[in-house]
Amino acid sequence: MTASTLPDLECDGLTKRFGASVAVDDVSFSVPAGSFFSILGPSGCGKTTIMRMIAGFLEPTGGDIRIKGRSVLDVPPNKRPVNMVFQHLALFPMMNIADNIGYGLRRKGLGKPEIARKVDEVLDRIGLPGIGARKVDELSGGQKQRVAIARCMVLEPDVLLLDEPLGALDLKLREHMKVELKALQAAFDTTFVYITHDQSEALVMSDRIAVMNAGRFEQMGTARDLYYRPQTAFVAGFVGDANRWQGRVVRAEGEALEIKTDGGLILRGVSPGRSLAIGDRAEVFVRPEAIRLAENAAQLAHFDTQISGHVATILFNGAASRVIVADASGAEIEVTLPQSGEFAHLSRGMPVHVGWSGEQGNCFAAMGR
Amino acid sequence: MLCRDGTVTRMRAGQKLGLILLLTPLLLWLSLLIIIPHIDLFLLSLRERVGVRQYETGLGNYTTILTEPLYMVTFARTAMMSILATALTLLIAFPVSYYIAKMVRGRARSVLFLMCLIPFWVSELVRTFGWMILLRESGVISGLLQWAGLAAGPVELLYNDASIMVGLVYTSMLFMVVPLVTTLDSLDDAVIEAGYDLGGSGPSILREIVIPHAMPGIVSGSIVVFMLSLGNYLTPTMLGGKDSLWFTQMIYSQFIVRFNWELGAAFGFMLLILSSLIVWAVLRLTGQTLEKTMG
Numbered sequence: 001m002t003a004s005t006l007p008d009l010e011c012d013g014l015t016k017r018f019g020a021s022v023a024v025d026d027v028s029f030s031v032p033a034g035s036f037f038s039i040l041g042p043s044g045c046g047k048t049t050i051m052r053m054i055a056g057f058l059e060p061t062g063g064d065i066r067i068k069g070r071s072v073l074d075v076p077p078n079k080r081p082v083n084m085v086f087q088h089l090a091l092f093p094m095m096n097i098a099d100n101i102g103y104g105l106r107r108k109g110l111g112k113p114e115i116a117r118k119v120d121e122v123l124d125r126i127g128l129p130g131i132g133a134r135k136v137d138e139l140s141g142g143q144k145q146r147v148a149i150a151r152c153m154v155l156e157p158d159v160l161l162l163d164e165p166l167g168a169l170d171l172k173l174r175e176h177m178k179v180e181l182k183a184l185q186a187a188f189d190t191t192f193v194y195i196t197h198d199q200s201e202a203l204v205m206s207d208r209i210a211v212m213n214a215g216r217f218e219q220m221g222t223a224r225d226l227y228y229r230p231q232t233a234f235v236a237g238f239v240g241d242a243n244r245w246q247g248r249v250v251r252a253e254g255e256a257l258e259i260k261t262d263g264g265l266i267l268r269g270v271s272p273g274r275s276l277a278i279g280d281r282a283e284v285f286v287r288p289e290a291i292r293l294a295e296n297a298a299q300l301a302h303f304d305t306q307i308s309g310h311v312a313t314i315l316f317n318g319a320a321s322r323v324i325v326a327d328a329s330g331a332e333i334e335v336t337l338p339q340s341g342e343f344a345h346l347s348r349g350m351p352v353h354v355g356w357s358g359e360q361g362n363c364f365a366a367m368g369r
Numbered sequence: 370m371l372c373r374d375g376t377v378t379r380m381r382a383g384q385k386l387g388l389i390l391l392l393t394p395l396l397l398w399l400s401l402l403i404i405i406p407h408i409d410l411f412l413l414s415l416r417e418r419v420g421v422r423q424y425e426t427g428l429g430n431y432t433t434i435l436t437e438p439l440y441m442v443t444f445a446r447t448a449m450m451s452i453l454a455t456a457l458t459l460l461i462a463f464p465v466s467y468y469i470a471k472m473v474r475g476r477a478r479s480v481l482f483l484m485c486l487i488p489f490w491v492s493e494l495v496r497t498f499g500w501m502i503l504l505r506e507s508g509v510i511s512g513l514l515q516w517a518g519l520a521a522g523p524v525e526l527l528y529n530d531a532s533i534m535v536g537l538v539y540t541s542m543l544f545m546v547v548p549l550v551t552t553l554d555s556l557d558d559a560v561i562e563a564g565y566d567l568g569g570s571g572p573s574i575l576r577e578i579v580i581p582h583a584m585p586g587i588v589s590g591s592i593v594v595f596m597l598s599l600g601n602y603l604t605p606t607m608l609g610g611k612d613s614l615w616f617t618q619m620i621y622s623q624f625i626v627r628f629n630w631e632l633g634a635a636f637g638f639m640l641l642i643l644s645s646l647i648v649w650a651v652l653r654l655t656g657q658t659l660e661k662t663m664g
Contacts, residue, residue: 055566078565090559094581103577104567155567 006069008033008191009054009159013063016049023049025215026063031159031193031208036185038194038202041212042238047195050212051161054193055084067158078107083152084161088168089144091136097123097147098132104155122150125187141169145177146184153188162194166201178204199239203227211235229272233364236285243286243334246366249278257363259284263331268304269361281366288322289336290360293343294353303355307333311350325354407641414634430635440619440636447616448643450530451598454537458545458594459587461538466549467579471558485546493540497607500536501527504608528610536604541597545590552586553579588657592648599644616640 007030016024024046031037039047052058054065056077064071072080083104092100098119105115123129126146131139139147145165152160166174166181182205185192196202202209203223210220211234219231230236237244247261259267259282269284276282294300297308309327314337321337323346335354337343346352417429434440469481488496503509504526514520526532556579564574580587605615616636623633652659 057562057565076565077562078568078570082566084563084566086559086563088557088559090557090563092560092563092578094578103564103569107568107570107573151567 006033007031008068009037009193010066010069011050011054011063012066014050014053014060014065015062016046016053016058017061022215024053024060027212027215027217028063029210029217029220031191033191034189035207036182036192036194036205038196038206038209039212040196040199040202040209040239043197045212046215047212048163051084051163051193051195054159055082055161056080081158082161083155083157083159084163085148085152085165087163087165089148089165091144091148091151093136095136096132097134097136097139100136100147101132101151101154104151108155118154122154125153126150126184142173142177142180145169146180149181149184153184153190157190159191159193160188162192164196164198166196166198174201181205203239211238213238230285230362231273233283233285233366236362236364241288241334242362243288243291245284245331247282247284249276249280249282249363252276252278256358257282259361259363261331264329265307265327265331266305267361268358269363270359271363274364276363276365283364283366285362285364286356286360288334291333291335291354291356293323293325293335293338294355295351297353300353300355302357304358305361306353306355308351308353309333311346311348311352314346314348323352325352410634410637413631414638416631418629418631424631430632431639433632434635434639439614443614443616443619444639444643446614447599448647450533450537450615451595452647454534454541454598455591455595457534458538458541459591462542462545462549462590463583463587466546466553469546470550470553471556471561482550485543488539489543493603496540497536497604500532500539500608504532504535527608528613530609530613532608533605533613533615536608537598537601540601540604541594544593544597548586548590548593549583552583556582584655585657585661588651588655591651595647595651596644599640 251258312326
């Protein structure tokens with residue numbers, strides 16, 4: 001393997017135990033140079049533990065971490081070619097912006113004029129020229145964010161770790177920073193490893209995403225893979241919204257299945273790559289936007305799953321508006337409300353029909369029961 | 370409208386009364402115990418005794434102090450020893466506070482903090498006697514040294530400057546640890562980690578991040594410890610020897626032994642000026658303000 005194709009970061013069988021509990025359980029992944037990799041998972045799933053092990057603040061119980069092919073297990077955090085943007089940024093409040101950014105350079109023993117030049121350069125790159133003399137608390141949330149990234153990038157690390165840095169920002173700014181972070185990553189051309197519990201951050205910014213749950217990676221792939229082809233029930237439920245039913249397989253033709261839910265609905269679904277036999281307990285996930293809404297059943301004739309019911313609730317939220325449709329038995333189905341105007345008159349209690357094609361129903365073997 | 374204005378006025382009057390009531394103890398304390406005695410002391414210090422029951426107003430008492438070498442030497446010695454005691458207390462208390470604030474968590478932390486506090490449940494007199502029991506000729510340490518064969522006869526460790534220093538540092542510990550723990554506690558762990566992450570080593574993080582952050586605590590702790598040492602009477606008297614004169618002892622002897630209240634009052638004022646000057650100088654040197662360190 002030549003140096004250029006060597007991944008920037010490789011974790012191999014990474015494991016961390018705290019006493020009897022396993023925080024990270026045999027996780028392996030590699031991040032190619034210059035890409036944006038996200039670890040997505042609910043809080044407490046072990047993603048922060050992975051990040052702290054890569055940064056060097058925690059020692060793994062087992063496994064190896066390699067940066068550009070070289071194991072860094074014996075390298076202390078202040079010598080690793082990895083820098084981290086902390087959750088609350090951890091800018092040094094006792095220094096001004098230029099000293100904050102120059103801190104790492106001073107530790108490397110660079111001369112004063114060179115530090116000043118590099119600091120100015122990086123301030124230009126993050127679009128905040130001339131703020132070097134300001135104090136940390138004079139900056140806005142978004143500016144602090146960029147300074148925290150600049151403080152790391154000025155050291156030209158092989159890998160930049162970001163620990164939910166957008167968590168403290170308000171919604172509008174967070175949306176803006178998502179785009180900006182992606183642009184900064186492209187501008188610096190550095191490998192970013194980003195951890196978050198917010199699926200939209202991960203989906204928008206990442207080249208590849210790993211979904212993590214209870215110390216393990218459930219699935220690794222592009223945003224599209226995770227969204228359209230979830231491989232586990234956890235991923236199907238965690239990434240994006242989904243209607244979720246439990247039931248029993250009543251018919252199986254290859255990958256196509258027919259499932260009778262506990263509430264009595266008959267649903268079609270598919271289970272690519274997973275074997276489910278007649279009589280097995282199964283879970284079916286259908287995304288609200290994959291379901292068609294219609295006022296008469298004839299419009300849905302081409303769908304193999306059709307349900308009739310009435311409007312139980314309308315959840316208006318602009319472009320993301322939803323309708324909750326209740327069928328005769330009372331089971332509720334969440335459906336995205338098209339904003340093309342044809343359902344503008346929809347109101348509570350009106351009879352409606354919903355339908356979707358079998359490929360949209362992702363089936364998984366039900367856990368436990 | 371009229372009615373509402375009336376209510377507002379009444380509310381304002383009520384607030385005013387509340388403020389006066391809240392301030393009363395403070396004002397009483399300040400005026401009765403601080404301001405009035407000091408005015409009286411100041412006037413007293415300006416009285417020169419020219420004969421029996423004959424007094425003149427002048428700076429004679431102050432010129433006596435400035436021209437008498439013993440007074441000035443004691444004055445300077447007290448100041449130097451207090452500064453040294455403050456520095457030693459800071460040196461010992463800083464690692465202790467850092468350990469309590471940053472290294473231990475939960476129960477162990479409150480236990481450690483309590484252990485710093487426990488000695489102060491005993492009166493200062495008893496604590497100082499404790500040191501005497503340890504350090505005297507027939508004391509525990511002397512006995513241990515003889516038993517171990519390190520000393521041929523009884524060793525006297527009391528009655529010198531070192532024993533005063535030990536006593537002063539011990540007495541002042543808590544007053545340094547409390548403000549330091551408070552300020553160090555407010556330093557986010559992530560900031561220290563960020564320092565390491567960006568290539569900092571232990572000493573450089575201490576110098577560039579921890580100490581600048583803890584500066585208000587260091588200064589306020591140092592001011593309190595310095596004042597306490599400067600004005601301490603018990604420790605120098607009990608642990609110090611004949612050569613270890615402390616300025617407070619001289620004030621005491623002028624007032625009580627020599628019955629020379631005029632000179633004693635002048636001594637008192639000299640001490641007040643000295644401590645104010647040194648505190649002001651320290652604040653200027655460290656770039657701190659009184660509001661920042663006490664707030």
